Amino acid sequence: MTSRLTRRQRRRVWQAIQYAVFVAVLVLVVVLADWDRLANQFAQPDLAARLFPDIITIALRNTVVYTFSGFLFGLVLGLVVAMMRLSSVTPYRWVAGVYIELFRGLPALLIFIFVGVAVPLAFPGAEIPGGIYGKVALGLGLVAAAYMAETIRAGIQAVPKGQMEAARSLGFSHARAMASVIIPQAFRIVIPPLTNELVLLFKDSSLVLFLGVTLEQRELTKFGRDLASETANSTPILVAGLCYLLVTVPLSFVVRRLEARADKAT
Amino acid sequence: MPQQTPPADATPADATPAGRPEIEIRDLHKSFGDNHVLRGIDLDVAPGEVVCVIGPSGSGKSTLLRCVNLLEEPSRGTVHVGGTELTDPDVDIDAVRRRIGMVFQQFNLFPHVDVTGNLTLPQRRVLGRDKARAAEVARENLDRVGLADKAGAFPAQLSGGQQQRVAIARALSMGPEVMLFDEPTSALDPELVGEVLSVMRLLAGEGMTMMVVTHEMSFAREVADRVVFMDGGVIVEQGPAAQVITRPAHERTRNFLDRILDPAAVEPPVGEDPGPTRQPEG
Ligand SMILES: Nc1ncnc2c1ncn2[C@@H]1O[C@H](COP(=O)(O)OP(=O)(O)O)[C@@H](O)[C@H]1O
Ligand SMILES: [Mg+2]
Numbered sequence: 214m215t216s217r218l219t220r221r222q223r224r225r226v227w228q229a230i231q232y233a234v235f236v237a238v239l240v241l242v243v244v245l246a247d248w249d250r251l252a253n254q255f256a257q258p259d260l261a262a263r264l265f266p267d268i269i270t271i272a273l274r275n276t277v278v279y280t281f282s283g284f285l286f287g288l289v290l291g292l293v294v295a296m297m298r299l300s301s302v303t304p305y306r307w308v309a310g311v312y313i314e315l316f317r318g319l320p321a322l323l324i325f326i327f328v329g330v331a332v333p334l335a336f337p338g339a340e341i342p343g344g345i346y347g348k349v350a351l352g353l354g355l356v357a358a359a360y361m362a363e364t365i366r367a368g369i370q371a372v373p374k375g376q377m378e379a380a381r382s383l384g385f386s387h388a389r390a391m392a393s394v395i396i397p398q399a400f401r402i403v404i405p406p407l408t409n410e411l412v413l414l415f416k417d418s419s420l421v422l423f424l425g426v427t428l429e430q431r432e433l434t435k436f437g438r439d440l441a442s443e444t445a446n447s448t449p450i451l452v453a454g455l456c457y458l459l460v461t462v463p464l465s466f467v468v469r470r471l472e473a474r475a476d477k478a479t
Numbered sequence: 480m481p482q483q484t485p486p487a488d489a490t491p492a493d494a495t496p497a498g499r500p501e502i503e504i505r506d507l508h509k510s511f512g513d514n515h516v517l518r519g520i521d522l523d524v525a526p527g528e529v530v531c532v533i534g535p536s537g538s539g540k541s542t543l544l545r546c547v548n549l550l551e552e553p554s555r556g557t558v559h560v561g562g563t564e565l566t567d568p569d570v571d572i573d574a575v576r577r578r579i580g581m582v583f584q585q586f587n588l589f590p591h592v593d594v595t596g597n598l599t600l601p602q603r604r605v606l607g608r609d610k611a612r613a614a615e616v617a618r619e620n621l622d623r624v625g626l627a628d629k630a631g632a633f634p635a636q637l638s639g640g641q642q643q644r645v646a647i648a649r650a651l652s653m654g655p656e657v658m659l660f661d662e663p664t665s666a667l668d669p670e671l672v673g674e675v676l677s678v679m680r681l682l683a684g685e686g687m688t689m690m691v692v693t694h695e696m697s698f699a700r701e702v703a704d705r706v707v708f709m710d711g712g713v714i715v716e717q718g719p720a721a722q723v724i725t726r727p728a729h730e731r732t733r734n735f736l737d738r739i740l741d742p743a744a745v746e747p748p749v750g751e752d753p754g755p756t757r758q759p760e761g
Binding site: 385397 | 548550576580583587588589
């Protein structure tokens with residue numbers, strides 16, 4: 214019977230089915246969910262109000278600090294790994310390749326536990342500089358570097374070959390040409406994907422709670438969880454979630470703008 | 480040259496002894512895998528001489544030029560520039576390359592810095608000149624190519640002809656003894672070719688030693704002291720421009736010239752618009 218329908222008719226039928234499924238799911242959620250209990254558990258205005266200003270001045274602030282320290286460490290390490298990946302020295306390429314596969318293949322949580330437990334064991338007495346901030350930068354940075362290395366490598370390879378040749382013909386050494394000509398151009402190419410990585414790190418910073426933090430060192434997730442158990446109500450979790458979105462949604466918007474601009478430029 | 484900065488390892492007194500060629504190429508071979516591209520090139524370029532290299536696409540002209548500043552490593556043979564043997568494994572190639580300017584078909588300006596930055600970045604990073612001195616040299620050379628007013632522009636804001644002139648000024652800012660040009664006008668719209676050739680004519684007039692790969696026969700005839708015709712990785716014939724272009728001795732040269740001087744006879748190779756090369760009779 215469907216074979217009798219024209220293509221246009223078939224498309225209409227298919228669209229109607231999609232709308233029907235959408236409406237059905239919406240109705241089910243609205244009807245079946247216990248909205249009173251949800252509101253009671255997650256949206257207590259007076260409880261939410263009590264979270265301020267600490268959730269901003271301590272929790273959100275720490276989240277931002279953790280994210281940036283991890284991002285900076287990851288960026289430097291990622292650049293080094295990318296250069297090793299592109300090196301003409303085979304063992305460097307090999308080490309970089311193993312590093313990338315290893316740290317992209319492991320859950321970030323495992324790496325945090327590793328940083329929290331194995332590093333102090335392996336180097337007894339040696340404190341990671343910066344205390345908790347150093348540990349977070351290390352944990353987040355180790356993960357981020359693996360992704361950033363691949364991004365940066367692709368960015369470097371996207372710079373036209375003529376740029377290196379022009380620089381070499383002017384007397385730049387390979388290293389100097391990389392530093393003053395190739396990498397600055399590669400970074401423009403990789404700003405959108407690196408900003409994306411920043412968004413991912415912002416969320417991954419929640420793993421800090423596995424490192425053991427003091428009250429003053431709590432970030433959004435730990436803060437939300439702690440207050441939720443103190444008050445036996447989940448409103449703090451919801452507010453913490455909104456705080457994440459406050460940062461991630463505008464950042465994602467910026468990424469899309471940067472990508473659109475990069476597309477236009479090429 | 481307004482600024483000559485001989486690198487520390489060069490002894491200017493005997494760099495180019497009287498009578499010694501500025502560029503000396505002996506038995507040069509270059510293979511890419513099985514592809515034997517240069518098959519024994521011998522070529523001298525005297526100080527102040529302008530040599531134009533012509534020949535069909537794929538004959539090895541670019542490879543030859545790139546061997547002269549070691550962007551390609553020769554498979555066999557020697558190359559001397561200004562008395563320094565480039566092919567010596569112990570040579571400081573970065574120091575030698577400072578003395579050899581290269582201009583590419585695709586300009587290869589640095590897009591992330593403005594015109595002044597393109598000229599000052601290499602001077603500062605490679606020659607260690609301070610900012611003020613580098614800017615001064617940049618101004619002089621932009622003036623020379625007639626683009627003083629574009630100092631603050633970015634490469635993407637310039638026409639192809641302007642970009643190529645900036646590229647020439649950038650090379651000149653390093654104070655080279657030799658300039659290599661690899662089809663400098665082939666990527667340009669026909670109406671922009673003239674401005675680049677004028678700059679090159681000016682340089683030739685100032686006594687710069689130049690090796691120019693080009694399809695611009697009128698330029699070769701007017702400016703070149705010598706024209707070298709290459710085909711299949713060898714030099715087929717060479718001599719004064721008038722002789723090679725108007726009275727070629729070899730069949731292969733004649734065929735090539737027939738094709739290039741009469742664009743209607745054959746489709747021009749991609750990216751090589753021979754428009755303005757058409758010669759009036761005589
Ligand atoms: N980097 C390279 N790798 C492999 N083959 C190359 C490379 N550069 C040039 N060739 C080959 O060498 C030959 C000569 O090229 P080229 O010197 O660019 O010729 P021309 O400049 O006269 O057109 C061509 O067959 C080309 O494919
Ligand atoms: Mg070529």
